[in-house]
Amino acid sequence: MSRLLSGVGAAHVLTGRRRGLGRAALAALLVMVTPAAAAASDLGATVSSSAPAAAPAATIGDDVIGDLTSSHGLTVSEVDRVDERLVRLTVASQELARPVRLTLLLPQGYTATTRRYPTLYLLHGTSGGADDWVQQGEAEDITAGFPMIVVMPDGGYDSNGGGWWTDWVDQDTALGVANWETFHIEQLVPWVDAHLRTRARRSQRAIAGLSQGGFGAMSYASRHPDLFVSAASFSGAPDIAKAPQARTLGAAVVGAIMTGLNGVQPHAPFGDPVLDAVNWQGHNPADLVGNLRRMDLRLWVGDGTNGPYEDTADPRYASPDPIEAIVHESTLLFAEAADAAGVPYVLDDYGPGRHRWPYWARDLAQYLPRLAEVFRQDRSVPERIDYRSIDRRYSTWGWRVRTRREPPQAFSGLVRASREGFVFLAGPAVVRTPPSYRPLTTYRLRVQGERTRARSDARGRLRVAVSGGRSVVRVQGRLPG
CATH class of the missing domain: 3.40.50.1820 (Alpha/Beta hydrolase fold, catalytic domain)
Structure with a gap:
């Protein structure tokens, strides 16, 4: 059952x-x-069977499905439009030792x-x-x-x-x-x-x-x-x-x-x-x-x-x-x-x-x-996110983290990260926010209880350095001028 x-x-x-x-x-x-x-x-x-022979183009009759050409690191060598819905390709990448199939x-x-x-x-x-x-x-x-x-x-x-x-x-x-x-x-x-x-x-x-x-x-x-x-x-x-x-x-x-x-x-x-x-x-x-x-x-x-x-x-x-x-x-x-x-x-x-x-x-x-x-x-992007990773550098939901720690792999992460601030676990690191702020504007911050400030870049992102352990960062508002 x-x-x-x-x-x-x-x-x-x-x-x-x-x-x-x-x-x-x-x-x-x-x-x-x-x-x-x-x-x-x-x-x-x-x-599975071996890759099919290539067709001249990704078409059947007058139907064209698109320009399935090489880009984004992929080299397309074969395209076979089998029927109205099924398309088989062979692609190569420098990230792989040999060409692979894509259906x-x-x-x-x-x-x-x-x-x-x-x-x-x-x-x-x-x-x-x-x-x-x-x-x-x-x-x-x-x-x-x-x-x-x-x-x-x-x-x-x-x-x-x-x-x-x-x-x-x-x-x-x-x-x-x-x-x-x-x-x-x-x-x-x-x-x-x-x-x-x-x-x-x-x-x-x-x-x-x-x-x-x-x-x-x-x-x-x-x-x-x-x-x-x-x-x-x-x-x-x-x-x-x-x-x-x-x-x-x-x-x-x-x-x-x-x-x-x-x-x-x-x-x-x-x-x-x-x-x-x-x-x-x-x-x-x-x-x-x-x-x-x-x-x-x-x-x-x-x-x-x-x-x-x-x-x-x-x-x-x-x-x-x-x-x-x-x-x-x-x-x-x-x-x-x-x-x-x-x-x-x-x-x-x-x-x-x-x-x-x-x-x-x-x-x-x-x-x-x-x-x-x-x-x-069509779910919206959450207002607050939690994320942990072992990678030294990672990005998610528009946030970017660059850790400054040894060994190269260890868990760190963002907790309750939003426009109002975030908690970062297992620093030290530099955290760059999504473009959530007014461009080229100085903001008041509180980092681990200490007052400081940061200026947003041309896209409205703040860059904040955090120390080891558990770092609490709060964005308290922009400064005038």
Whole structure:
């Protein structure tokens, strides 16, 4: 039976539901990600076909979808307009070692109007690729009635184990350069907004994914909450580093995929789970759950037992699915972290169900009506924001932070940041505000109880230096003259 749980306050229910994950499940996972077994596993996706041959232009008859040319760090080498809605591209980037695939689903009637549309970034799972949601997940049919652009990028090379949606700590593996987050967030998102008729603002952009892509969707959303209004995980792993169980599971799963499917050292994406623990935490949705406070959050997961899409006479389904059991544990741990932080979410812990495409297609079909409603709301930017990061330099919601500290990775963050001021945790740092003030005007400030002043720049931004620990900054008003 499906149980739809809304946080906050569901943690005690979820805890009662949890089943412990034993060594047998982890052992089964390790077997499934060896090269010999990879093709038969349900690790998140089936192997996609190779990139299609290029078409002369992105047209069918007299219909032209746009100028899908190189820009924003992406070099477009192939464009294949398959039908009215489906477009396949091959793109290259200096952030990646080789060209990768990009699949687009356009809304019905896209070429017949000048209308602009919201965008859903839809991520694949382990051993998958850009075409998986179309070939395996019925995405073209499921999205047909929804006025949105769907963007499905590769998250790994040649349908290998996947890049875990991060810039790798180890860039010297046999796979070469692997800056997946930079490619997706800093290059692909602006490229899409520049070349397709999107509504290029946060309230009109969402991200979702299955399995490893479920982790990726929640990780990107938690690290870039100013880009996405909604995030969804379908049998994902949104906690790989916060809870003790999650750390064990995360290290085992990531390590098995790296060695068994990618042929690289087990800690290539995030570093050593102990020595580089802060890097794991800084990309882990459960550790960054406070960043998701003003986002529409949806999670679906089964318990690994046979559900409505399994033939119990099939010997492949004689035992519970260890991978769905693992992501079930991870999802419930994320829900507990969200409850503890007071962050709302909706979790469909639907019980019987394995790590298979029929469930993810069903999840997507259930998600889209809610997402369409969120897009219609066109939510405004929050007046106050909270944000934490491990990065030495970061920007979010128009705020920019440059820390001055050692080591290079450590948590810092903004609390209740608004036009009236902010609290900064774990300085020293220089904080630049959004353009919220009168340009070239001097303002009175109180920093840690001491009176001072700062002059806004030509765009109306203030620059404030803060010391270590907890710094309270209040903007008290502008000075005359």
